[in-house]
Amino acid sequence: MDGTRAWCRSLECFILVLLLFNRAVWRNTATSNQWSWKLLLNNTGVVAMHMAVTHENNVLIFDQTGAGPSQYRLHRCNTHRRSGYDSSCYAHSVEYDVLKNKIRALHLATDTGCSSGSFISNGSLLQTGGNRLGSRKVRYYSPCTNNQCDWQEAEKELTVRRWYASSLYLPRENAVIIVGGRLAFSYELVPGPSKHYDLPLLHSTYERNSKGNNLYPFVHLSTDGHLFIFANRNSILLDYRRHIVLKTFPTIPGNGGRSYPSSGSSVILPLDHNDNFTKVEVMVCGGAAHGAYRAAQDDRYLPALSSCGRMVITGRNHSWRMENMPGPRLMSDMITLPTGDILIINGAKQGCAGWNSATLPAFEPYLYRPDNPTGHRFQVLKSTKIARLYHSSAVLLPDGRILVAGGNPNKRYMSSGVDHPTELRLQALVPDYMSNRYGHHRPQNVTIIYPERETGVMNGNTFGVSFVLRSALNNISIVAYAPPFTTHSLSMNQRLVRLECRIFETVSKNLFEATVVAPTSIYVAPPGFYMLTVVHDGIPSRSAWLRIM
Incomplete structure (x- = not known):
């Protein structure tokens, strides 16, 4: 009888461990149907x-x-070929x-x-x-x-x-x-x-x-x-x-x-x-x-x-x-x-x-x-x-x-x-x-403001980024993404750079402007065009094109 109880307790422990393991695996690889x-x-x-x-x-x-x-x-097309x-x-x-x-x-x-x-x-x-x-x-x-x-x-x-x-x-x-x-x-x-x-x-x-x-x-x-x-x-x-x-x-x-x-x-x-x-x-x-x-x-x-x-x-x-x-x-x-x-x-x-x-x-x-x-x-x-x-x-x-x-x-x-x-x-x-359910958290109308009479920003210089936000400003990051050339599982030249924001100003109700620094080193952000995105509480804006010259 005692042997049977011990065996049952062991089985219960095994099942409990198995359930906990499955739960951990599920948490690690949980499927998201929101995408x-x-x-x-x-x-x-x-x-x-x-x-x-x-x-x-x-x-x-x-x-x-x-x-x-x-x-x-x-x-x-060239129609002179009759075959082939x-x-x-x-x-x-x-x-x-x-x-x-x-x-x-x-x-x-x-x-x-x-x-x-x-x-x-x-x-x-x-x-x-x-x-x-x-x-x-x-x-x-x-x-x-x-x-x-x-x-x-x-x-x-x-x-x-x-x-x-x-x-x-x-x-x-x-x-x-x-x-x-x-x-x-x-x-x-x-x-x-x-x-x-x-x-x-x-x-x-x-x-x-x-x-x-x-x-x-x-x-x-x-x-x-x-x-x-x-x-x-x-x-x-x-x-x-x-x-x-x-x-x-x-x-x-x-x-x-x-x-x-x-x-x-x-x-x-x-x-x-x-x-x-x-x-x-x-x-x-x-x-x-x-x-x-x-x-x-x-x-x-x-x-x-x-x-x-x-x-x-x-x-x-x-x-x-x-x-x-x-x-x-x-x-x-x-x-x-x-x-x-x-x-x-x-x-x-x-x-x-x-x-x-x-x-x-x-x-x-x-x-x-x-x-x-x-x-x-x-x-x-x-x-x-x-x-x-x-x-x-x-x-x-x-x-x-x-x-x-x-x-x-x-x-x-x-x-x-x-x-x-x-x-x-x-x-x-x-x-x-x-999703629209994140609309009030999403930065909108992202606009890049270059120095006067410029069509881009030099490495190491600052530029402005304005955006509209219909919720309280919290946990903002601004990133620049170099679009890659993709083929055969390679994304050549792809990189994401988190930029330094020195100043955040409230221009008017729901309108904000940030002073952003283009990385000093050309090896961090090589000259070219980037998708600039404002991310608020994990919710990205639509990207605007930034040119680093």
Whole structure:
């Protein structure tokens, strides 16, 4: 009898522990249905392999030219061909007007498949590389408001083929550095001398039987002007001017790759004036299991990685702090929100990147709150019903929505007869803080006030920000967000900077004005266009475009 009671007490304790554990897991990964999905367009015409938001509130969307006919046929094309595919008859790039919810066709002269891009100081997109005849090309896109702008190709080419390369804007040179690419173990500057520089990290991390497993390396600009470069599982701090490796960081833990085709993703966590921008912390999430690429060639799809790693790259002591996402995923986009939270969206749960190399779409986005205690940082958001696999992308819009598009694991545009047809629908994910129920907390009519006769602000100078607030002023922050170029799970040049506010004044009832400081260092806030957002009690305003010159 006593043995039975003891057994029952043990069982009760076990059940209690199990319930507490489940409750803790639920709290850690609780699903939020307050975020919502909106279908914007049924057909963008082209796959959103690449996307970028311009300061004219338009979004560049473009694919490769080598995928055959797109779903956007042009009225005018070269009709002299009687047979075969004529690329001039189809658009492979479009411009999406956010305000009008319409697209217009753009013209690409060469193949941009798996290329890279960075905005430069004047707001133009400098776009490089690609496939075939486009692999050494340099292209520019300068935004406009009259629908007359289009792609332009430079006469000068890259020194080597850059396919699956990464790029980053360099403020000191007002140039872009191009790093890596298929069988390109080097970097070069555009514009710059016609030479490239060897990068041993790319040699040492190359896996011949896994399509490199170090393509599209993660590249971030540290606030000291040096470059954090991560490939496969290893990373360095590079002085690109002297071509010297200053630091070799610890290998990220875990048995698997993080770079293409393993295709994890990475961000710099928000930079903050409160520590004088001295703390720079990177985060890497997801990726593919060891051997995933070879397994996918045999139609075996290994579970993706569930782990994320954070590491401070400034200072002297460096180590990865690991934690797990609510589930495995790869080929996801990581987007920094105005709140400082990180959105992890798109991708798959098994396999790797490449043609039909992944299964089990990751329908549920994750929200990551970096400042929460460990174990309470992830939240599972409302699922979409649309698979966003290989060649999908996502970007943050000035109005606060997240634009989501693309997905085509097939070598051609295919609408049926395959597991995952070409995806041309355009969606927006709407955060819960955009709900009308937070309207009285939301700053409105955000206006940037530059110094007299200026069209921007210099690094280190002050400028004004006015806004309307219909509740008591409390817990205000003002942030500047550098819009990235997104492709293949990379958000090149993305960064969020929390700005210093020196003075808050009440101009009139509900109208406030802040005196804000543009960061002194060009390595904290490189010259260019930023989405400036006023955040009140965790509720962001719509963004206004700030130019730092």
